[in-house]
Amino acid sequence: MKPMFRGLLGAAIVAAGILSAPARPARAAEPPAKIALTGARVIPVAGPDLEGATILIEHGRITAVGADAKIPFDAMEIDCTGKVIMPGLIEPQSWRGLDVPNETLPVAPFLDVADAMDPSRLYFEDALRDGITTIHVIQADSTVIGGLSRAVRPIGLTPDEMAVAAGLALKMSISPRGGYDRMQQMATFRETFRELDEYTETIAEQKYEESLSKENKKVDVGPAEARQRGRKLLTDADHDDQHRNLMRLKRGDLIAWINVGSAMDVAPAVQLATEHGFFEKTVFALGSDTFKAIGELKKAGRPVILPEDLFHRERDSVTGEIRETFIPAKIHEAGLMFALQPNPNSSMAERYLTYQAALCVRHGIPRQTALEAITLNAAKMMGLGDRLGSIEAGKVANLTIYNGDPLDFNSWVEQVYIDGILAYDRSDDPRLEELLRLEGVAKEADEAKRQAAEEAKKESAPADGQNAEPKPTEESKPAESTSPAENARPRRGGGGGR
Amino acid sequence: MKVQFFQIADRRINSSLLRFLSLFAAMLLPPSAMGQEVSAYRVGKIITMNEKDEVINNAVLIVRDGKVAQIGKASQVEIPEGAEVIEMPSCWLVPGFVELHNHSAGASTDLHDYVYLTNPDLRTLESVNPGTENFKLARAGGVTSALLISGSGTNMSGLGTVIKFAEGQMGDVVLKFPGSIKIAQAGNPERYWFRVGRSFMNYNLRQTLQAARDYHQEWLDFESGKTKQQPLFDPIYDPFRGLFRGEFIASMHTQQYQVVMMTLMLVKGQFGIRTVLDHSTFDGYKNATLVIEGQDVITINGPRQLYFDGTQRRIFGNAHRWWQGGIPKLGINTDSPVIPQEELSYQAAMACYYGWKTYEAIRGLTRIGAEALLLEDRIGSLRPGMDADFAIWSGDPIDPRSTCWIAVIDGQVVRDARGELRRF
Numbered sequence: 001m002k003p004m005f006r007g008l009l010g011a012a013i014v015a016a017g018i019l020s021a022p023a024r025p026a027r028a029a030e031p032p033a034k035i036a037l038t039g040a041r042v043i044p045v046a047g048p049d050l051e052g053a054t055i056l057i058e059h060g061r062i063t064a065v066g067a068d069a070k071i072p073f074d075a076m077e078i079d080c081t082g083k084v085i086m087p088g089l090i091e092p093q094s095w096r097g098l099d100v101p102n103e104t105l106p107v108a109p110f111l112d113v114a115d116a117m118d119p120s121r122l123y124f125e126d127a128l129r130d131g132i133t134t135i136h137v138i139q140a141d142s143t144v145i146g147g148l149s150r151a152v153r154p155i156g157l158t159p160d161e162m163a164v165a166a167g168l169a170l171k172m173s174i175s176p177r178g179g180y181d182r183m184q185q186m187a188t189f190r191e192t193f194r195e196l197d198e199y200t201e202t203i204a205e206q207k208y209e210e211s212l213s214k215e216n217k218k219v220d221v222g223p224a225e226a227r228q229r230g231r232k233l234l235t236d237a238d239h240d241d242q243h244r245n246l247m248r249l250k251r252g253d254l255i256a257w258i259n260v261g262s263a264m265d266v267a268p269a270v271q272l273a274t275e276h277g278f279f280e281k282t283v284f285a286l287g288s289d290t291f292k293a294i295g296e297l298k299k300a301g302r303p304v305i306l307p308e309d310l311f312h313r314e315r316d317s318v319t320g321e322i323r324e325t326f327i328p329a330k331i332h333e334a335g336l337m338f339a340l341q342p343n344p345n346s347s348m349a350e351r352y353l354t355y356q357a358a359l360c361v362r363h364g365i366p367r368q369t370a371l372e373a374i375t376l377n378a379a380k381m382m383g384l385g386d387r388l389g390s391i392e393a394g395k396v397a398n399l400t401i402y403n404g405d406p407l408d409f410n411s412w413v414e415q416v417y418i419d420g421i422l423a424y425d426r427s428d429d430p431r432l433e434e435l436l437r438l439e440g441v442a443k444e445a446d447e448a449k450r451q452a453a454e455e456a457k458k459e460s461a462p463a464d465g466q467n468a469e470p471k472p473t474e475e476s477k478p479a480e481s482t483s484p485a486e487n488a489r490p491r492r493g494g495g496g497g498r
Numbered sequence: 499m500k501v502q503f504f505q506i507a508d509r510r511i512n513s514s515l516l517r518f519l520s521l522f523a524a525m526l527l528p529p530s531a532m533g534q535e536v537s538a539y540r541v542g543k544i545i546t547m548n549e550k551d552e553v554i555n556n557a558v559l560i561v562r563d564g565k566v567a568q569i570g571k572a573s574q575v576e577i578p579e580g581a582e583v584i585e586m587p588s589c590w591l592v593p594g595f596v597e598l599h600n601h602s603a604g605a606s607t608d609l610h611d612y613v614y615l616t617n618p619d620l621r622t623l624e625s626v627n628p629g630t631e632n633f634k635l636a637r638a639g640g641v642t643s644a645l646l647i648s649g650s651g652t653n654m655s656g657l658g659t660v661i662k663f664a665e666g667q668m669g670d671v672v673l674k675f676p677g678s679i680k681i682a683q684a685g686n687p688e689r690y691w692f693r694v695g696r697s698f699m700n701y702n703l704r705q706t707l708q709a710a711r712d713y714h715q716e717w718l719d720f721e722s723g724k725t726k727q728q729p730l731f732d733p734i735y736d737p738f739r740g741l742f743r744g745e746f747i748a749s750m751h752t753q754q755y756q757v758v759m760m761t762l763m764l765v766k767g768q769f770g771i772r773t774v775l776d777h778s779t780f781d782g783y784k785n786a787t788l789v790i791e792g793q794d795v796i797t798i799n800g801p802r803q804l805y806f807d808g809t810q811r812r813i814f815g816n817a818h819r820w821w822q823g824g825i826p827k828l829g830i831n832t833d834s835p836v837i838p839q840e841e842l843s844y845q846a847a848m849a850c851y852y853g854w855k856t857y858e859a860i861r862g863l864t865r866i867g868a869e870a871l872l873l874e875d876r877i878g879s880l881r882p883g884m885d886a887d888f889a890i891w892s893g894d895p896i897d898p899r900s901t902c903w904i905a906v907i908d909g910q911v912v913r914d915a916r917g918e919l920r921r922f
Contacts, residue, residue: 099757111697112701118755158788
C-alpha cells in the first residue's frame with residue numbers, strides 16, 4: 001500500500017516540475033478511496049487511548065475507530081502495529097506562512113491573509129515534519145485591526161488549495177502597534193467603531209427608503225425608526241469593503257482574535273469585545289505577563305492562546321534573583337481552555353508542539369489537557385471543533401503517526417495523513433536525511449577529536465615518568481604552554497586537531 | 499495603391515489562395531511602376547521559426563515592399579530581376595528579436611508616476627521617443643521590436659506600447675497600442691509613500707481590475723440590449739475593454755513563488771486576462787504546474803538568469819528550471835535598461851549556460867515574444883507575408899561570440915555593421 005501512496009506523491013512532485021528534492025510546494029493528491037490503519041495505539045484525544053485499534057478512512061474522512069472496527073473488503077490495510085496515532089497537531093496562530101507578516105495600514109479589516117500567503121515557505125514543510133496538519137495563518141501583532149485569517153493545511157500549491165477554512169477570524173491587537181501608544185491604539189478602535197455605526201445608520205436609512213420606494217410608498221416613520229427597520233434589511237452586499245467585515249464581526253460571523261500582549265490589556269480587551277457584541281466569539285492571544293491578570297481572564301472565561309515561551313521570567317532588581325513562572329499552570333488552575341504554540345525562536349526543543357505539551361505534563365498539568373492543548377482546543381477556538389482535532393468517526397482524517405509516545409522526545413513523526421492523503425513519510429524525507437547525515441558526520445568528528453585527545457594524553461603521560469620514551473622532535477612539539485590535550489582540540493583560527 | 503491592396507489582402511482575408519493571388523498580381527506589375535522595393539538575402543542558414551520549425555540551409559529570402567515575399571533553398575528560389583542582392587553565405591538569418599519588457603524606448607523621466615498606487619490612465623505611447631540612442635543600440639543587438647512599459651513602482655503603472663526600433667518618427671515606430679497593461683504585484687510598489695504590504699497590494703489591484711471589468715460589463719449589457727441606459731464613457735477604464743476582450747495582455751512584473759502564484763490566481767484566474775509573466779525569477783519557477791494549467795500564460799524570464807537557492811545551497815538557471823517544469827512557452831527579457839536591450843541575446847546565452855536549449859532560446863526571443871504580444875501574424879517568424887524584420891548574424895545568435903552584422907526592419911536595412919569593428 002505504502003509504495004502506492006508514495007507513487008501518488010511522486011506523481012505530484014513530477015507534475016510540479018521539481019525533479020530533484022525538495023518537493024515543496026507540491027500539488028496535493030486526491031485522497032484514496034478507503035484505507036484502514038490497523039494495530040496501532042490510538043490517542044483519540046476525544047476519549048481514552050485505544051490499544052490495537054483500527055482507524056477506517058473513507059475519502060479523507062474517518063468513518064470508524066476502535067479495536068472492533070470492521071474493515072470493508074475494498075479498503076487497503078496499512079499495518080501500524082507498534083505505532084502511536086494522534087490527531088494531526090494544530091498550530092493555533094502563525095504569521096510565518098505570510099510573505100509579509102504585517103500590513104502598514106492600522107485599520108485594514110478588508111484584507112485577507114490569502115493575498116500574502118506563500119505556500120513555498122519551508123515553514124510548511126517543517127510543519128509537516130513536526131506532525132502539524134492545520135495552521136491558522138493570521139496577520140502579526142503590529143496592527144489595530146489586521147484583516148481576515150485563514151486555516152490551512154501545509155500541502156498544496158496555492159492558498160485556495162491549502163485552505164481548510166477561509167475568512168475565519170479578524171485579527172485585532174490591544175497592545176499598541178509599532179509607533180503607536182496605548183491611548184492612540186484604543187482611540188483608533190473607538191473611532192473605527194463609531195464611524196462604523198454612523199456608516200451603518202446612513203445605509204440602513206437608505207435601505208429602508210429604497211425598500212419603500214420599490215413599493216411606491218412614502219417614508220412613514222422618523223429617521224431613528226427608519227434606521228432601526230433598515231438595519232434588519234441590510235445584507236453583506238450593502239456594506240463596502242472597509243465596513244463589511246466589521247459588521248460581520250459585530251453580528252458574530254467572525255471570530256475576534258485579539259492580541260492581549262500584557263496584563264494591562266486584558267480589561268480594555270474585555271470592554272471592547274463586550275461593547276461591540278463579539279465577546280462570545282473572542283479568543284485572546286496572550287503575551288508573556290498577561291497571566292498576571294488571571295482574575296480578569298478567569299472572569300472572562302474566554303479561550304486563550306499561550307505565548308510561544310511558556311515561562312515568564314522576571315529579575316528582582318535588588319537581589320538579581322530570577323523568578324520563573326510556568327504560564328500554563330496558572331491558566332490551567334484558572335480553568336481556562338488554552339492552546340499551545342510552537343516556539344520558532346527557540347533553538348531548543350520548544351519548537352515542537354509535542355515538547356510544549358510534555359513541558360506542561362512535567363509541570364503537573366494532566367496529560368489529557370496537554371494533548372487537547374495541541375489538538376482539539378485550537379480546533380474549537382477556530383470554530384472547527386466538529387471537523388478537526390480528534391480521532392472520531394465523522395472527522396477529517398488528519399493523523400500524525402509516531403513510532404512511540406508523542407510526548408516522549410525520543411519518538412519520531414513517522415507519517416502524517418491530511419484529509420486521508422499521505423502527506424509526509426519520514427522514510428522519504430531527503431532534507432531530514434541530509435540533516436541526520438550531517439549530524440553523523442559531526443558525531444564522527446567529535447569522536448575522532450576525543451580519541452586524538454586521549455592518545456595525546458597517553459603520549460604525554462610517560463614523559464613525566466622515569467622511563468620516558470624519546471621526546472617529540474621540535475617540529476611536532478606543541479606551541480608553548482598548551483597541553484597536548486588542548487592542542488588536539490581544533491581552535492578558531494588556530495588549525496590543530498585533526 | 500499596391501501597399502493598401504497587399505495589406506488588406508493579408509490582414510482581412512485569411513486565405514492562402516487569395517494571398518497567393520495577391521502576390522501573383524503584384525508580380526505581374528513592374529516593380530518601378532508600383533514604387534516597390536525588392537531585395538534578396540542569400541545566407542548560409544535561415545531560422546524561420548515557422549510552425550514547422552524549419553531551418554533552411556543555403557537559403558534565400560526575398561523581401562518585397564517591407565514584407566517577406568519568398569523564402570527557400572537558394573537552388574529553388576529565383577531572385578527577381580532588379581533586386582538588390584545581399585550575399586552573406588556564411589551567416590545566419592534570424593527573425594528580429596522581440597523584447598517584452600522595455601523601459602528605454604521612451605524618455606527616461608517618464609518611467610514612473612507615484613501619484614497613485616494604481617495608475618490605469620497612464621500611457622507609454624505618450625513617452626515613446628524615436629530619437630533616443632537606445633533605438634540604434636537595440637538594432638545593433640538584433641532586437642527589432644519591443645514592448646515599452648512604464649516602471650514597476652506602483653501596482654498598475656499604465657498601458658504599454660509595442661514599438662519597432664525602426665528609423666523615423668512616431669508613426670513609423672508604433673506597432674500596437676495598447677500593447678499591454680503593466681501590473682506589479684510586489685517587489686517595488688512597497689516604496690509607495692505609506693509603505694504598502696503584500697495583502698494590501700493584491701487587494702488594491704483586485705479593486706482596480708474589478709472596477710475596469712464592471713465598466714466593461716456595463717457596456718456589454720448595454721450593447722447586447724440588456725440595459726437601456728447608455729453607460730457614461732470613462733476615459734480611464736475604456737481602454738481596458740480591449741484587455742477583457744483579449745486584444746492585449748497584462749504584462750506582469752512578478753517574481754518569487756508567492757507573487758507569481760498570486761499573478762496566476764488573481765490576474766489570470768479571477769479575471770481571465772491574457773497574462774504574460776515578466777521576470778518570473780527567483781523561485782518563481784516552482785509555479786510551472788500552475789502556468790501549464792493557465793494554458794495561454796506565457797513566461798518571459800529574466801533579467802539575471804540565475805537563482806541561488808539558500809535552502810538547497812545551489813545555483814539554478816531560472817529558464818532551465820522553468821523549462822524542466824514543462825512549460826511550453828518561455829521567453830527572455832532584459833528589463834532594459836536594467837540589462838541593455840541590445841544584450842537580449844546575452845541573457846539568452848546565460849539561460850543556456852545554465853541549462854536551457856539554444857534553439858528554444860532563439861524561439862523564446864522571437865516567436866514566443868510575438869505570440870505573447872498577440873502579434874504572431876506580423877512579427878517573430880519568417881513566412882511569406884510577415885513583416886520583414888530580421889537580423890543577419892555571423893553565427894548562432896545565442897553564442898556570445900557572434901556578431902549581428904545587419905538588422906532589417908520592415909524591409910529597410912536599419913543597421914549595417916559590415917566593415918565596422920565595434921559591436922554596438
